[in-house]
Amino acid sequence: MAEDKPSWKEYPMAATIHSPGSATDQNTGDWKSMRPVRDSSKCDKCGICWIFCPDAALYMTEEGFYEVDLYHCKGCGICAHECRKEAITMVEEGE
Amino acid sequence: MGERVGLEVSLAVSEAVKLARADVIAAYPITPQTHIVEELSQMVADGDLDAEYVMVESEHSAMSACCGAAAVGARTFTATASQGLALMHEVLFIASGLRLPVVMAVANRALSAPISIWGDQSDVMSERDSGWIQLFAETGQEALDLTIQAFKIAEDRRVLLPAEVNIDGFTLSHVVEPIVIPGQEEVDSFLPPYEPQVILDPEKPVTMGPVGFPELYTEIKKQQNEALLGSYEVILEVWDRFAESFGRKYRPVEHYRTEDAEILINMAGAMSGTARIAVDMMRETGKKVGLIRTRLWRPYPFDEIRNAVKGAKAVAVVDRALSFGGQGGPMCSELRSALYPLAEKPVVTSYIAGLGGRDITVENFQTIVEDTGDVLANGPREEYKMIGVRE
Structure with a gap:
């Protein structure tokens, strides 16, 4: 709704961002066409997917697996490419 | 009250920058601007100006x-001309877009090709829409005063935009004039230290210039x-304050x-001196x-121009x-547009003169006035005329 958005008077001067790390609030994962899906039976929790993810969109669960944060994941597929156990498959969004 | x-x-512009206590000067030499930054680098080297002089490529x-x-948060100055200003082009928009109050002197010079080191105002006109405050000086005193005022x-805080002081290359930049140097x-x-609104500070991080969706x-x-x-209103205020302190009055239109x-x-600019003689x-x-x-x-001072005509x-x-x-001349296009909504408006004629350092003479102005008289008597003709061009 356009009328809910701020007027030009309400934005900080020159669009300067005053809260560090605010990019985490941005939903940057809504335009991916492929998403990574992990087969936990193949995964040995080595963490190479976590190391290679260029967007820090993986986090470790209590069980030690690396879960994808789909809010930020852009579906680049680097994790699936790097996984030595072939435990990550890229699946078409919508499937 | 200052020394005449x-x-x-x-050098008067350099003196103004020194009096303004600039913190950082970053510049690259280019004719006819070089004397300004050469003098500033000397002032810094001699310890007369406590500033960082950044040599750039x-x-x-x-x-x-x-x-x-x-x-x-530094008070910042640079100076350039012609190709140098053209090379700054994309960064000029960043300075204004980020609302950074950089002050720059431009010793106006023609643009290549063909190569010309001589004066005209095509350099600044090519940057007309860069979002900078743009002022033109006629005299050395004005060049000094405008530079101090520009900061x-x-x-x-109501402005926070970069400002540019234009001085015609050679016909103003290189002439010796009697100039009153104000006291420190x-x-x-008049000009207390700069108090920025937002700065880059590791203790309080901000992002300047993020993506604008x-x-x-x-x-x-x-x-x-x-x-x-x-x-515009702030400029008028600053000029009033300047007149109180220094006794010299400035208006958007003289x-x-x-x-x-x-x-x-x-x-605009130094040719006005010659035009005054022609008027007399x-x-x-x-x-x-x-x-x-x-x-x-x-x-652009729309109301002042409308009142003036x-x-x-x-x-x-x-x-x-x-x-x-x-349409020929950028200043003419602007003036024509400003007058267009008026019910009663004068005839506007456009002339291009003084390109690439060609002298503009008293006779040129007489010709221009006679030609405009001819348009008044016989009606409009071509959009504009180039003065002194050999057919």
């Missing part, structure tokens, strides 16, 4: 360094344009013998001629720049 000395105008880097310095205008204490009281960009540009339009004038000549000579022969000089080019039959605009394939 004979001084090259470029290009004007693109000079303006980038100025943006960085202004972003951490106060640019740094005002007077300047300090389509839903945001228009609003930020509106904000920037409002600041530039709003700077009038000379405009009372009862039927034909007005309009221009024509007045002696009974011609009702006057002069209006545009000192403030951005924001009231009662005149014609305005002859003399541009030292050619807008290829367009």
Whole structure:
């Protein structure tokens, strides 16, 4: 709704961002066409997917697996490419 | 009250920057601007000016360094001309878009090709829409005063925009004129230290210049344009304050013998001095001629221009720049647009003169006034004329 958005008077001067790390609030994962899906039976929790993810969109669960944060994941597929156990498959969004 | 000395105008600009206590100067030498920054580097080397002088490898880097310095809260100055200003082009928009109050002197010079080191105003006209406050000086005193004022205008929290002082290359930059150098204490009281609103600070991080998505960009540009339009009132305030402190009065448009004038000549910069002589000579022969000089080019002084032309039959605009394939002169286009909504408006004629350092003479102005008289008598003809061009 356009009328809910701020007027030009309400934005900080020159669009300067005053809260560090605010990019985490941005939903940057809504335009991916492929998403990574992990087969936990193949995964040995080595963490190479976590190391290679260029967007820090993986986090470790209590069980030690690396879960994808789909809010930020852009579906680049680097994790699936790097996984030595072939435990990550890229699946078409919508499937 | 200051000391009156004979001084090259470029050095007077350097003196103004010193009096303004600039913190950072980043510049690359280019004719005819070089004397300004050469003198400043000497002042810094001699310990007369406590500033950081950044040697850069290009004007693109000079303006980038100025943006960085202004972003951490430094009072920042640079100077350039012609190709140097053109090389700064993309960074000029970043300075204004990030609302960084950089001050720059431009010793106006023609653009290549063919190569010309000589003066005209095509360099600044190519940067007309860069979002900078743009001022034109006619004299050395004005060059010094405008430079000091530019810092106060640019740094005002209601403005926070970069400002540019244009001085014609050679015909102003390289001449020696009697100039009053204000005292340091007077300047300090007129221009206190810069107090930035937002700076880059590791203790309190901010992101300057993030991505402006389509839903945001228009609003930020509106904000920037409002600041530039709003700077008009601040400029008037600063000029009033300057007049109180230093006794010299400034207005966006300068009038000379405009009372009862039927034909007005309009221009900016150093050629106005020659035009005054031409006006005096024509007045002696009974011609009702006057002069209006545009000192403030951005924001454009619409109301002042409309008031200035009231009662005149014609305005002859003399541009030292050619807008290829367009209406001819950028200053004339602007004036025509400003007058268009008026029910009663004078005839406007456009002349291009003084390109690439060609002299503009008293006779040229007489020709321009006669030609405009001819248009008044016989009706309009071509869009504009190039003065002195060999057919």
